[in-house]
Amino acid sequence: MTCIFCGTKYFLDDAKEVDFKNPDGIIPFKSNESDVRSSLLNWLKTSRFIPDDIEKITVTSVSGVYVPLYLLKVKYSVDWTATSIYFIKETYETFEIDSSGQRSSYPVTKTKKVEKYRPSSGRGNLIYEHIYVLSRGHPGDTGICENLFKKYEKDLSSFTEGQVKQHQLEPFSKIPKDELSSLETVFSEKIEKDIGKTIPGDRYKELHWSIDDTEIKESRYYIPVWIINYEYGTETFQAFLDGVDLKIGSGSVPEDSDKVEQARQEEEEKRLAAEHEKDGIYREYKDMRKYANFAYVIIVIYFLALLFFERLFYRHYYWNMIPVRSYLIMHAVGLIGFIIFYKITEAVRKKILRDSDIFLRDKLPGSRPERMPKSISVIIKYIYVIFLIYSLFLVFKVEQRKGFPQNFLIKLRSYATEKR
Template identity: 20%
Template sequence: MPEVTAISKFACPACGAEAVWTPSKKALVCPYCSTVSPAELKADGTLVEENDLVTALRAIPDDQRGWAAERKTVKCQSCHAISVFDEKRVAQRCDFCGSPSIIAMEDVGTPIRPGSQLPFKVPETQVREDIRRWYGSHFWAPNKLGEKALTDTLHGMYLPYWTFDAHAECPWEAEAGHYYYTTNSKGERTRHTRWEYASGHVSTDFDDVLVPASKGVHTKLLEELQPFPTTSDLLPYDPGYLSGWVVEQYQIDLIQGAQDSRQRMDDLLRAQCVAQIPGDTHRNLRISPDYSAQTFKHILLPVWLLSYTYGTKNYQVAVNGSTGKITGEYPLSWVKITIAIIIALIILIAIAAAQN
């Protein structure tokens, strides 16, 4: 499995000769032994190579591990995030939760090297202004949230993700339900369901199914940050792009990521199968997906992360470093909630009294 580099030549994984891009196959094809290596062709003509998933799950070569640059790695004892940054930097607190309980780690079990990354597009000044507005946009949050929350802990970082591609052939079977109605002697209509066997077949391609590999940012926030323009704007990995930035080392490994992606693909297939079922409702849907041409990429995506404290509790706000989309956690004002409940009760009592 060839190393993903920032150069335009790609070696054949079978014989070592230079593979060439073949539009008809949408892949790199060796002109000597005909070995096919999946890849993505970007608009500017550069390639971001896909890696065969089955081969990778067996073994990742040592020359595709590590960061290709001197980096320092620490692990937070509080949130368990693993941060990677420039060797000369001295870290005193965790960039993800603000805890001072961080310890240095040796590179035991060197991680798979990223194949590509998405550069930051949204500047820090804009992010800080957006977060200030975000503080004031939540009615149920305390009025003084923007004043009391600690806003000096904004960090730009690259988070690890896996992307997976696959082709799926999926036969399905189900019972399709068709509604019909009867009317009794009183003119009352009753709905019934007539069930009948149904079957079909879905054929589809999955492209860049995104699976977060971070544990430093809360899962719900990672899902809400999407979408990222992963296919269109990815650049081949270059350690120079990471200079001055914090990078989180993945803690959802390739095996876990592949399992997660399979579940996501199964769910999407199930929805496509449901769309094919005739009638008004269905039951007992059974799908039998068969996956082929499975490839993956390990990529780094840009996120601005703010960890703030309100009262005694820590919260996170995350901003998509490419699109500017913002999502976050915030405390609830129990004063506002209590007043709302009292007002609702007064209204209900007034309505009940009026009816009597």
């Protein structure tokens, strides 16, 4: 088949159905073939792994081709159903637990979001544009055609015979039906996203949609592309440059294997450095938190000392070396000191944990701080309760040896008699 405009011959060995309708517009060539090689080198040099001696390429052929492009405007009538989710705020009271496992003494009022569900349905018209390139002479990446059309769409002009005499012209072929039917798959993600914008509520789930009607409007345009075959060393490559200002390119590019390997090593070094830095931050984080557990060691030491002196006071009290009032006072001082000391060390411990958590969040955003086990704090509290019960037990045993509770009742009766 010979093009009636430019004389280009096409052999339709694959028996595609050709459409001879005139296009709706054309973006004309505005660049010269003499500038193609230098522009090709400029585009190649934007590649990261290009060889240093890339200027040694040999251009074997340059062809200026008007590539057929289809702009499809697709209108869908869509029915959909979904479950709308509404977030409603509710207040409640709770006891807070800090990172050390301590439970707050008083409840605090908080708000939470509660999800409410409502069924939703609707119908909408959605319009999309799809660029389709169907070219025999441009078997490479068609992305250049789409980018070229979007960039120079404003330069579209009416198709005339004089515009195409100096360059090859590919005929339009009818778009296969299976390509048109596959557009639903191409747009499925966009359809679902656009339907989601119309669904009431704060969020949705269980979205189901179906296309009731489809309307496709087709526009045809010719866009200018330089097809360049070139050699580097013993290898052959093909590249494509836009025919307007030679700034948009695509195609195969030579690569320097040493540069590729160096880039791979640099990426590996960056990854190892990032992991090393992360490990260092975690080590510093754990070093900060280890002093928090040291606070419990101090409390245990204080408790053992208190137990020793408690036993000593008990022996003095048992042998009547100190009066019961003095013993009770010393016992009360020990217990109060234990409480004060525990509160101070616990406050310091919480501050250490809080500061370490802030440090970790600042250095590694998104990381989750470790939660300290609350078992130690619970054990300390039980130790205090056991110690208090043990102290009262010692007092009771001494008083029992001295006739308690009979002596106490006799004193109470005599006191009541005196009052009368």
